[in-house]
Amino acid sequence: MRKAYLAFIYVFLYTPIAVLMILSFNKAGMPTAWTGFSTDWYGRLLESPKIIAAAKNSLIVAIISTFIATTIGTLLALGVERRKASASLDALLFTPMIIPDIVLAIALLSFFTMVKFTLGLHSIILAHVVFNIAFVCAVVRARLKSFDWSLTEASYDLGAGALTTFRKITFPLIWPAVVAAALLAFTLSIDEFIIAYFTAGAGQGSTTLPMQIYAMIRFGVTPEINAMATIILLVSFILVLTAQRFNRGSVPGT
């Protein structure tokens, strides 16, 4: 009974994903019939300059926003955990995770328009850092809950500066959480659609991969999407599994 129900829930969760992956290798491309194994649709992806450009943009946004958010988010986590618990600070850090994407998207668009900031890849990066700071901070804070602050105090007492203490004491102890947080931030950024869509501006030059996928889905179901979806799903799986290996507990609940 218990096992049967678990089987049901995992079938429910993974069937849609599995079907996409299998169809991406179907020669005919469409789900009506299996017409033989083929990797043609993957080849088609590589021949599409639009998709390649969008993938490149997504990588740029994800790498830079992850780097900034990991640095700032880790420092923020250290600052918050050393202080007394503050409900308003917790609320501020929780907001980016719970606020509807569409609201944050229009808020950022209004803000950028008001201060006459030119939109493009750089505005997407600034926007992605906002929600990624919150996620990085949460993962690192979870790790810091079991952190022994007397170690850093001892370091200060022995005359080490803040930078040396961080480099020699704090970072060596928390780095698995920082790496895991960075991997998760990268995953979130590379998958994010609505906020990028609103803060990308009108130019074709700043189309990210999810924006490209959205345009393709609106146009209709095509076999290329299955191939692209398979690649993106596998990349996410690998990143999240690696994060989990580095730091148990970084993927919420595990």
Place this chain on the structure above:
Amino acid sequence: MLPGLVWLGVLMVVPCAIILVTAFYERGTYGGVDWSVFTFANFTRAGEWLYLSIFLDSARIAGLAAFFALLIGYPAAYAIARSAPRHQTALLFMAMLPFWTNYLIRTYAWIVLLNPTGLANNFLQWLGLTSAPLPLLYNEFAVILGLVYNYVPFVILAIYSALQRLDPSYAEASRDLGAGALTTFWRITLPLTAPGVAAGAVFVFVLSIGNFITPDLLGGGKLQMVGNLIYDQFLTARDWPFGSALSVFLIAVMLLLLFAQAIAANRARGEGRGHA
């Protein structure tokens, strides 16, 4: 910690404040905002039946999504919590993993499954349950299914955590006193995990009511929810002040719910201490 607070202050708090202020002004002649006229008109307009009904529809759909996510998520969390301890982490991780993949792709997968020539219809016809393809896609059913699919991992996580905190001796006492498995679940386990149920439900509701992608892709444009309405005001109708007012309204509803849930959770925790 300063850079992080500045970043969130400038790029989250200030933009949200701008939305709040914009909601009280008029739309400019060529889009944008006319800062010369202070008005409540956007809010009274949001209260008109045309828009209010979209709000109520969204709330109904979000409510149904939360209900069905609980209905299938609770037994899953229960089954994981009753599994061998060494397997629980892996089982929970497997339930959470889809959440970390691309939302658009997870939603698109349902277009592939539910369309008239898709696998779901082929399967139903093969079973002989229907002779013609059923309209599974581009309706409310598809939207609710999509929302449940995307958010059920949260429910599983929230309820699993609640079950973990549950002291098993309560259920044992109930069984010792002669209650059956069903009575024990209904009178002991379910009430004691209510905070987890509430947290999961509020989460699904909040994420669903402001959703834009699922109604857009699985509703086929026929179904409008608040998220789509806000989207249209900003990118199609170009009435930013009205779109801002709708967002303020949405955020207010969400805050109210989160607040109520936090209070309920606090009270439950207080009672738990009282009993111990």
